[in-house]
Amino acid sequence: MVGIKDIAKVAGVSVSTVSNVVNGKKNVGESTRERVMSICKEMSYYPNSVGKTLKTGNSNTILFNFSDFDRSFFLKIINGISDYVKDNDFDLIICTEKSCEKYMRNNLTCGSIVLDKKMKDEVLNKIAGEDYPIVVLDRVIDNPYIKSVVVNNYAPMSELVQGLVDRGYRRFGFVGGPEHTADNKERYRAFRDVLETSNIDFQQKSYFAGDYREKSGYTAAKILMLSQELPDALVCANDNMAIGAIKAFQDNGVRVPEDIAVTGFDNCDLADHMGLTTVSIPNYERGYIAAQYLIENIRGNRNVEPFKISAKIKWRNSVSVKKSKI
Amino acid sequence: MVGIKDIAKVAGVSVSTVSNVVNGKKNVGESTRERVMSICKEMSYYPNSVGKTLKTGNSNTILFNFSDFDRSFFLKIINGISDYVKDNDFDLIICTEKSCEKYMRNNLTCGSIVLDKKMKDEVLNKIAGEDYPIVVLDRVIDNPYIKSVVVNNYAPMSELVQGLVDRGYRRFGFVGGPEHTADNKERYRAFRDVLETSNIDFQQKSYFAGDYREKSGYTAAKILMLSQELPDALVCANDNMAIGAIKAFQDNGVRVPEDIAVTGFDNCDLADHMGLTTVSIPNYERGYIAAQYLIENIRGNRNVEPFKISAKIKWRNSVSVKKSKI
DNA sequence: TTGTAAGCGTTATCAA
DNA sequence: TTGATAACGCTTACAA
Numbered sequence: 001m002v003g004i005k006d007i008a009k010v011a012g013v014s015v016s017t018v019s020n021v022v023n024g025k026k027n028v029g030e031s032t033r034e035r036v037m038s039i040c041k042e043m044s045y046y047p048n049s050v051g052k053t054l055k056t057g058n059s060n061t062i063l064f065n066f067s068d069f070d071r072s073f074f075l076k077i078i079n080g081i082s083d084y085v086k087d088n089d090f091d092l093i094i095c096t097e098k099s100c101e102k103y104m105r106n107n108l109t110c111g112s113i114v115l116d117k118k119m120k121d122e123v124l125n126k127i128a129g130e131d132y133p134i135v136v137l138d139r140v141i142d143n144p145y146i147k148s149v150v151v152n153n154y155a156p157m158s159e160l161v162q163g164l165v166d167r168g169y170r171r172f173g174f175v176g177g178p179e180h181t182a183d184n185k186e187r188y189r190a191f192r193d194v195l196e197t198s199n200i201d202f203q204q205k206s207y208f209a210g211d212y213r214e215k216s217g218y219t220a221a222k223i224l225m226l227s228q229e230l231p232d233a234l235v236c237a238n239d240n241m242a243i244g245a246i247k248a249f250q251d252n253g254v255r256v257p258e259d260i261a262v263t264g265f266d267n268c269d270l271a272d273h274m275g276l277t278t279v280s281i282p283n284y285e286r287g288y289i290a291a292q293y294l295i296e297n298i299r300g301n302r303n304v305e306p307f308k309i310s311a312k313i314k315w316r317n318s319v320s321v322k323k324s325k326i
Numbered sequence: 327m328v329g330i331k332d333i334a335k336v337a338g339v340s341v342s343t344v345s346n347v348v349n350g351k352k353n354v355g356e357s358t359r360e361r362v363m364s365i366c367k368e369m370s371y372y373p374n375s376v377g378k379t380l381k382t383g384n385s386n387t388i389l390f391n392f393s394d395f396d397r398s399f400f401l402k403i404i405n406g407i408s409d410y411v412k413d414n415d416f417d418l419i420i421c422t423e424k425s426c427e428k429y430m431r432n433n434l435t436c437g438s439i440v441l442d443k444k445m446k447d448e449v450l451n452k453i454a455g456e457d458y459p460i461v462v463l464d465r466v467i468d469n470p471y472i473k474s475v476v477v478n479n480y481a482p483m484s485e486l487v488q489g490l491v492d493r494g495y496r497r498f499g500f501v502g503g504p505e506h507t508a509d510n511k512e513r514y515r516a517f518r519d520v521l522e523t524s525n526i527d528f529q530q531k532s533y534f535a536g537d538y539r540e541k542s543g544y545t546a547a548k549i550l551m552l553s554q555e556l557p558d559a560l561v562c563a564n565d566n567m568a569i570g571a572i573k574a575f576q577d578n579g580v581r582v583p584e585d586i587a588v589t590g591f592d593n594c595d596l597a598d599h600m601g602l603t604t605v606s607i608p609n610y611e612r613g614y615i616a617a618q619y620l621i622e623n624i625r626g627n628r629n630v631e632p633f634k635i636s637a638k639i640k641w642r643n644s645v646s647v648k649k650s651k652i
Numbered sequence: 653t654t655g656t657a658a659g660c661g662t663t664a665t666c667a668a
Numbered sequence: 669t670t671g672a673t674a675a676c677g678c679t680t681a682c683a684a
Contacts, residue, residue, distance in 0.1 A: 003677055014655045019679060029653055046431035050380045051677030054660045069405035072398040079395035082422045094420035096408045105372035273599055329661055340671045345663060355669055377661030380676050
């Protein structure tokens, strides 16, 4: 590996001069600059960022952390982050496992965007600090150096369920995600609140605990079909589970939406194709905004007010208007 | 940031002793080891991998590089890589932009898996070397330090087209991907070869140059529908374009497969749901295998024979049997 | 305008 | 079993 020293030797100058040339400092003569530059090119010199980072303690690199490979909207988030980062002369590294803690702890990166649920709050609280801001997606952490970017789940879920009620649906089932997640709690709360205001009864036996994966939606629907009477609408905490449920219904001759309406949350690619009524989360924008806040915080413009991204309902064919209503 | 020096000071030992403890060397007394360990924990010391990397020139980290966010199978590849890497005590960083060259050039990473087409062969040829092996996906580079992992396109595409011929299809259209890519060339070649052996005429006007994106398939189908007579089968070089074509046909009242059969390549998530006949590429395995070869090469077990992954055809509803055949 | 030298956090060599 | 010290590649006062 050719280093600054090699260049210096060949050019007959000192290492600091080479460094100054490479970094575009102006305290170097024109002829020297040109000579050094051409030698760098010739010998295909590439500055070693490890040495640089070690010295300066500043990497201009941010880290994005995720680890659930089932959910393809991650790519859109990454795309948003990547675009913002590129426009702001930062670098981005993405890390999928717990080992990414390593990249946070030393000055290889100067801030993180965290999506991975496996990364515990307490760990993040320890890592975040004056010169290591963090942006977390889909959860809220109360820490002066951690900014939360969350989807506003409550409003669209309320609107969705209210829409179902308005269309004449009365008997509901709910398939929830992992019970401890803020997302799921909020979506479920909105669901319950609307039913309550509408004086619609909801019994615990109609709640199914899933894990955001398709299979758990499938299973929930199978169980549902064993019960005396099917609800007339099944609200799911995300699309994957809704899709699983629809498949289960199809496999068993239960028609959607004639026999039962189904709704999701996320608006994943498949939702469109399957005609699933759902809530559209602007994922690219989510990534972009997260990167924006992170880099602003790195630059010292501190802002850790939780940010709520709004979402929009997509009414599609998995919901109709109840005949009794017509 | 707490470093090895701070620990040494508090523990009243030298930095080398701390280093030895942290790295589990055995040349250190039991009592010292325990004392140092507990102090490390107390002060939440985390070894700085930048310093370590600079010193040792060895990071045990590999890099994965991609940048096309439209194609969700990337997540599966990443998943495969991630799993292998994790099991082998390596770390993985993923990089999306050209800036990743930076992470290749210095010893931050000790090998790369490259999928991004924007990363030019000549650049890779320069970077690859004795102690920086590279694995490229979906292209073949002849270099003693670069291993190619490619999908065997020819065999399944031949089988697919032969299958169409056997089902009675005679008039074909083809929607190609980016013309310079090896993938596309191979798929097209298989297509032409089968037609030739079967004495089926194919005219250049029935070839449409796309870019692997859905929109280009849509456009191709629109153009196709302007022609005098529709072919009875449209073979597409990937799923995205096939899906675009199907949408165009649907939007214009052309029935699939009654009026025209459509096939893709990739077996993306949507393919299943849309009943698209296609070729299934084992993406998780692709990533896993790529990581495996890379790490073996890093360990000095050199092997740069191009590796061909086989793929399987999924016959679905977008193809039927031609009436005339029955 | 250019060069000298210290130091970033670590590991490795060698001596004690 | 321990410690002093050089070195990794780079930047940056400061000196020349």
